[in-house]
Amino acid sequence: MNKIFFGVVFILLLQSLQAQTVRMEAPAIESLRSRVKKVADNTRTLISDFIQVKEMKMLKENLVSKGKFYFKKEKSLRWEYLTPYSYIIMIHDDRITIRDEEKVNRFDLKSNKVFLEINRVILGSIRGTLLYDEVNFKPTFYQSRDAYRVELQTLNPKLRESLPGIIISFDKSDYSVTRVEMMEAGNDRTVITFSNKKTNQPIGDEKFDIR
Amino acid sequence: MRNSIFVNLFLVILFGGCTTVRPPDLSRISGSHRVNTSYDMAITTTSPFRNFNKGLFKAAMRIKNKDLSGLLLIKKMDTLYDSPGIRAVQERTYRIVFANEIGLTFFDLGVSAGGFTVFQCFESLNRKALLNILKTDFRFLLSLYPDDPVSIYFQEGTGRQVIKIGTNHSKVWETRNQRGDTLLVVSGKSTVADAVTIGYRGYRSGVPGAISIENPVIGLQINLRRISE
Numbered sequence: 001m002n003k004i005f006f007g008v009v010f011i012l013l014l015q016s017l018q019a020q021t022v023r024m025e026a027p028a029i030e031s032l033r034s035r036v037k038k039v040a041d042n043t044r045t046l047i048s049d050f051i052q053v054k055e056m057k058m059l060k061e062n063l064v065s066k067g068k069f070y071f072k073k074e075k076s077l078r079w080e081y082l083t084p085y086s087y088i089i090m091i092h093d094d095r096i097t098i099r100d101e102e103k104v105n106r107f108d109l110k111s112n113k114v115f116l117e118i119n120r121v122i123l124g125s126i127r128g129t130l131l132y133d134e135v136n137f138k139p140t141f142y143q144s145r146d147a148y149r150v151e152l153q154t155l156n157p158k159l160r161e162s163l164p165g166i167i168i169s170f171d172k173s174d175y176s177v178t179r180v181e182m183m184e185a186g187n188d189r190t191v192i193t194f195s196n197k198k199t200n201q202p203i204g205d206e207k208f209d210i211r
Numbered sequence: 212m213r214n215s216i217f218v219n220l221f222l223v224i225l226f227g228g229c230t231t232v233r234p235p236d237l238s239r240i241s242g243s244h245r246v247n248t249s250y251d252m253a254i255t256t257t258s259p260f261r262n263f264n265k266g267l268f269k270a271a272m273r274i275k276n277k278d279l280s281g282l283l284l285i286k287k288m289d290t291l292y293d294s295p296g297i298r299a300v301q302e303r304t305y306r307i308v309f310a311n312e313i314g315l316t317f318f319d320l321g322v323s324a325g326g327f328t329v330f331q332c333f334e335s336l337n338r339k340a341l342l343n344i345l346k347t348d349f350r351f352l353l354s355l356y357p358d359d360p361v362s363i364y365f366q367e368g369t370g371r372q373v374i375k376i377g378t379n380h381s382k383v384w385e386t387r388n389q390r391g392d393t394l395l396v397v398s399g400k401s402t403v404a405d406a407v408t409i410g411y412r413g414y415r416s417g418v419p420g421a422i423s424i425e426n427p428v429i430g431l432q433i434n435l436r437r438i439s440e
Contacts, residue, residue: 058306059308063284122313162316163315182313186319
């Protein structure tokens, strides 16, 4: 009986040690950076499902949204929410198009500084390119058995007020982004988890245009 | 520059002062006293937010031709102040969180009849004048004012009941359907700048499915569509 008990404890302990994250050293960091850059350079298109959970600790509430994400090099993006309501954000040629139910709004990305900044951060997070933005973010690198985890502390004072930090997780097998956590003031956070990722599949330009 | 500010301020006060929140075509039914017990029952049963606990709304906010959209969560809290070290206040209190579709919080407010706390606010929205208007809007939206009527009116043409409620700091008008059992519009103001008209439509399970909040003086408009309990 005791042997079984200690055996189970040992296995659990081993699993816990394997799941632990450890801080990465300089050579490993450089290797990760170059691998992530290579993946970003080679990714012409990306299609993925996503689940977005906004966790509000004080309110003990989670807001859950699900949808589909499309990216096409260089800067075309379609962020399509399917539940709990239909909503599409599209960015193409520095123009933003938003379809909220049947209502369509278009505006110039450069005319909306807040949106421009959020778009840069989101796109940079998903592609992993935010790792190189050391003007606006201070990165700290960790790894576990299955994933690399990069914690980005926001340096830009204006951005820091609404977004003090971002945590990006990369799959160790293919260096793609699996999860983005946006940390907010007051310990709230939004976690976006990507699944069913497909890279370099053709996406027609009509995906980034709503008539 | 100084003249231009003065002129703008003058215009806001002039037009703000002129903004009427009193519904038109009213004939008084009763004076400044409680009417009867059945009326008191109506007060507690027809204000949809008096017993409201939680709701998630699709929200669109337009202020000075800038559009913000996302989700707005309204949740009843035990106290206004949950933070340690701050005096807990036992009164009907709500947290209101408005976040964009990506999840970033535009504002996170705590509102009660006597209290108002800004837990978090996007830098571009963090203006005292705007927050004061949001405070009034959400107090009126959630019926965070006394339920003692001052006067009851009949609206010519529509046949609706209109109830005037005077509070210490503001005047509130509740417009109800002909039977008096469904709240349709709340209008009111506490200062010249925060006049507001709130429309309630599409009731489901006693809570409105669609709400429109209009602040004509500063050109603020908020539309809410309920998407879950």
